Amino acid sequence: MNSMHLLPNTDEEIMDTHDEDIIITTREGKIIKVTHISGEHYGMSPSELLGKSVLDLQAQGIFSPAITPEVVNKRKKIVTVQMTPSGRKVLITGIPLFNEKREVEFVISYSYELSELIVMKEYLQDLETEMSKVKEELAHLRDQHIQIDGSIMESQSSAYAIKTALKVARIDASVVIQGEHGVGKTSLAKFIHSQSRQREGAFIEVNCSTIPDAIIETAFTGRPDSNSQGYLSLASGGSLVLKEIDQLSLASQSILFHLLNNQTNTRIIAVSETPLDEIVNQGKFRKDLFYILHIASIYLKPLRERPEDLEKAISLYLQELNEKYQYKKKLADDVYIHLLQLEWKGNFRELKNVMERLVIGSETNIITLQDLPLQYQPSEGEQIGIELDGQTLPHILEFVEKKVMLNTQKRYKTTTEMAHALGISQPSVVRKLKKYSSAPLGDEIE
Structure with a gap:
């Protein structure tokens, strides 16, 4: 002009x-x-x-x-x-x-x-390079049947999440997957894509937190002057996963709303660690964008609240790591029980990292408590002596829960403090203490 x-x-x-x-x-x-x-x-x-x-x-x-x-x-x-x-x-x-x-x-x-401007130019150059790579791989992607991997879904809450995912996959609706870092949100997004009518289309992941506000529109629509494609074009007929959607600024949210409001050929899967309805109420997330994305919602619980998944993951990771490094290592019973009661705030990623450190670092084929990284080792009062032979998983988990509750009771003065530390409600703490204070610990497992 x-x-x-x-x-x-x-x-x-x-x-x-x-x-x-x-x-x-x-x-x-x-x-x-x-x-x-x-x-x-x-x-x-x-x-x-x-x-x-x-x-x-x-x-x-x-x-x-x-x-x-x-x-x-x-x-x-x-x-x-x-x-x-x-x-x-x-x-x-x-x-x-x-x-x-x-x-x-x-x-x-x-x-x-x-x-x-230099940052914007460099980002656009990287974006064009990334887009060209994605385009080259799309033909291979269309021929693949994406399996659900990277996480384990065997607990009751996980089964419900999968059931919801299957329902969502059959319709062309947007979905929000919420949960802590490392709980398997991206794996579930891939599962939805693999079970949908768009399975032959592209599966494109976008980390929203890395896109500068100044080029948010270019990133999704492409650059007309160079005929480059944006994320929406690349994902056309397939699925577009918006990771860390909760990290977008309000200005970028406004642009994204107008872009998504006019498209009908791509399934949008939004992924967030923070519940979107919470940040909507805080004024940090646009309501109109929330309504477009939040047609269906799936919440993945943290690993510490999925004991069946945690037990399966420990066994599976040990097996995979033994095969990878050609070892025949086993976990001592007290190590296994101790791993079951840790918080695992990093969820599957943290667990896999610790398991690999154990397999590599242990000097013998039996992994002991002393092989645990220092920050994961139990204090003397927390160590559990238990033999697993002949015990069912529910029996073992109940024993572990009782041990955790009684150890926590020693650390904190009130049930409110205990509830905060354990990540459960205060009434749940009261009920569990009442349950486990009625019999000596030794009565639980012979």
Whole structure:
């Protein structure tokens, strides 16, 4: 755009309808309009800029150089680099605004710090490289039947999650998968895709937290000037997984809402560690975007609340690691029980990491408590002596739960503190203490 015909209101004001640094001056150089972020590059507030002359600011070394005089003289759009008082470089564009006599009446300028533009350029280059790789792999992806892997789903709560996932897979509805880091959200998203009518289409994962606000639209729609495709085009006819959707800024959420509101050919699977309804109530997530995404919802409990999955994962990881390193290692009974009662805040990823450290680090084929990394070793009062032979899993888990409850009771003064530490409700703590205080610990397992 080389020229504009516009006569804005000449009253001095701070415009709050833009997220860019925009300044409007008269042809004489008086600043009459600014946005709420104007002046950040120069160490001044918007109100301090209003009414000032760009020529005076140039003389003071604040605008170096001022762009208004050059735009007025050349009567066309000018792009130049300014040096700010702090030594940073700013790319500034000035555009003339003409009156009816074709005279320059006003000059509108907008600026970006060069470091921001460099980051944006590098991100776009990386994005195009990533897109080209994804396109090359799409043919292979369409021929694959994606299995649910990376997590174990055998507990009652996991079975319910899978049942919900199968229902969602049969319809073309958006779904939100929520749960802590490492509980298997991405694996469940792949499972939904593999069971859906879009299974032959692309399965594209996007980490929303890594996309700068300035190029959120380009990332999803592509760059028309280079014919590059965005995420929505690549995932057309398939599934688009929006990981860490809760990390998007409100500005990016607004853009994403308008993009998703107009598309019908791609299943959207949103993945979040934070319950979206909570951050909607906090004003940190747009309601309109929430309603588009939240057609169906699946919550994956943490591993510490899925004892059957935890037991299966320990056995499976040990088997896989023995095969990987050609070992024949086993867990001592007390190690096995101790692993069952740990919190595993990192869920499957943390468990697999600890299991691999145990298999590699143990000196003998029997892994003992001493082989555990120091932060995972039990204190003397927490160590459990138990023989597993002939015991059913529910019996073992009940024994472990009782041990955990009684150990926790020794550490904390109130049931409220116990509930917070264990991640359960206070009434649950009261019920469990009542249950387990009625018989000696030794009565549970012979």
